Amino acid sequence: MNHKLNVDVSKILVMGAGQLGLAVLNALHPRVSALGGDITVLVAPGSIEDEATPVDESLKKFAAKGMKFKAFDLSNISHEALVAFFSEFNTVINCSGFVAGLGTQTKITQAVIEAGVARYFPWQFGVDYDVVGIGSGQPVFDEQYEVRSILRQQQSTEWVIVSTGMFTSFLFEPAFDAVNLEEGYINALGGWDNKVTVTSPEDIGKLTTEILLESPRIINEVVFVAGDTISYGELANLVDSISNKPIARNVLSLESLQSELTKKPDDQMLRYRAAFALGDGMWWNMEKTYNFKKGIETQDTEQWMNTHIS
Template sequence: MNVNAKNNLHSILVLGAGELGMAMLRSLANTTGTRVSVLLRSSTIESSNPEKVAHIQQIRDLGIGLVAGDLVDESIGTLANCFAPFDTVICCTGFIAGSGTQIKITQAVLEARVKRYVPWQFGVDYDLVGKGSGQTTWDEQLDVRAMLRGQNSTEWVIVSTGMFTSYLFDPAFGIVNFSDNSVNALGAWDNAVTLTTPDDIGVLTREILLVQPRLVNQVVYTAGETITYQQLADLLDKVLGKKVKRIAWSLAKLSQDLANSPEDIVAKYRVAFAKGKGVSWPMEQSFNVQHNIPLTNVEQWLQRNHK
């Protein structure tokens, strides 16, 4: 495959301009011969809030077009009309939009007969995870895959990225606690997790869409790093210059935590990752390693983000 192949993109609509959406827009902005737009609520585009005004100006400065639309409130037909003028739709709006939204977006993409769709699947290998992981939103991701595989009018590419690298260090997730220098392993110390930063996901998604021969109707893997919790603890020893405390949270404990708080999103994620199934893959399986594209690993992320 030739990653630097001739541009085969035309018009692209990115859904959402959050952390991943902005990374995607920055990556796509200078793609020769491509018109890139982003879908945002009209209330966001027209807001007088200084932060939102600055955000919209940042998007305009990239040369990105603005399209008004509401993925939650508007009908499938209305969204389909919005999507129809575009060759490629990339969904960067995740689970925050609520249950059922990813199915609704996919229905609208298929109704619009968009040529190519990159759904919000920037996460684990849902096929391997299967249903009943403990994280109910992951079940919806499998429904989206079934919809895409059950039709032949719209090409699709799923980009499996593993966990966002930053989430590994999110205090609410609780794997790494810098305040008391501890690491909590989910399930077992030899359980692994694959990680990619949003900026790297933006770069790789662009390369995956451009590569020749064209990638059609398949899952493509990325990996900034695949690391076990033991390796993570050892790395933190090195980076922090002191021994971190190691605590293993068993699957039984995490399952009980979820049973005690069945609507707790973090508890659901902890159980799903503790099962160790479909949440990591070998680096050699990743598009970036196969094409010699350097990404940010965990140590580099720590050096840039942890003071």
């Protein structure tokens, strides 16, 4: 691992306070506070009142402990304004997701570098974009590959990518259409032996905090984490045993999904299904992960289901 001593916890910016941002804040805040550091959170317009107080109850507890909040619209802010804003921070952790639209992640990355931010954790909390490469059929994946290229072509900003696979909950999202518990079926994306790596947002928050504070610090590296790596066949057996009712099993082949995509090119969830049906880059062995090597326990799919599915 590429390492240097000391981790600077002053002037940390966390971008986004959605499901992942909140999980990161819950894990990071007590550790950074104990080290005398400070965190600012970037939220969407309308998420704060009186220029400082978050509207969201889950964020008010942080404001009460001195955390600062800023709001602006990522999709409309100018490059110059973004650079000026980022220049106030030493570390930026990007939990903003894809909500601001295509092109936002490259725009943020370029602004972070131009602003001279010392350390950047980009929005790469997903699959192995180095393996997926360009042309997966999912434009946001292409953009994620481009973000990595931009980061690797410069030396001024240190970066750390945390590869997490998909959120465990996304596997059970009816719109994603892999496991649909209500309708009682599971669709194997690409085949029953195809695998997927999943991690819960809580574990991502906990592991990102450990990776950020690792001393000597981690520099210019992709760090793999995982709650679980599971095949669709294993997943179907789990769903059968936990749901206590027969689950219909279907295979959505890569060919059938790609054929469907030609008819519905704007269907985002269909694009995700087709990308995950590729198999390669969507999973990695648990033994390869930071949490496995460090002996940090994470929630696997079975534990997640027992907690979230009655």
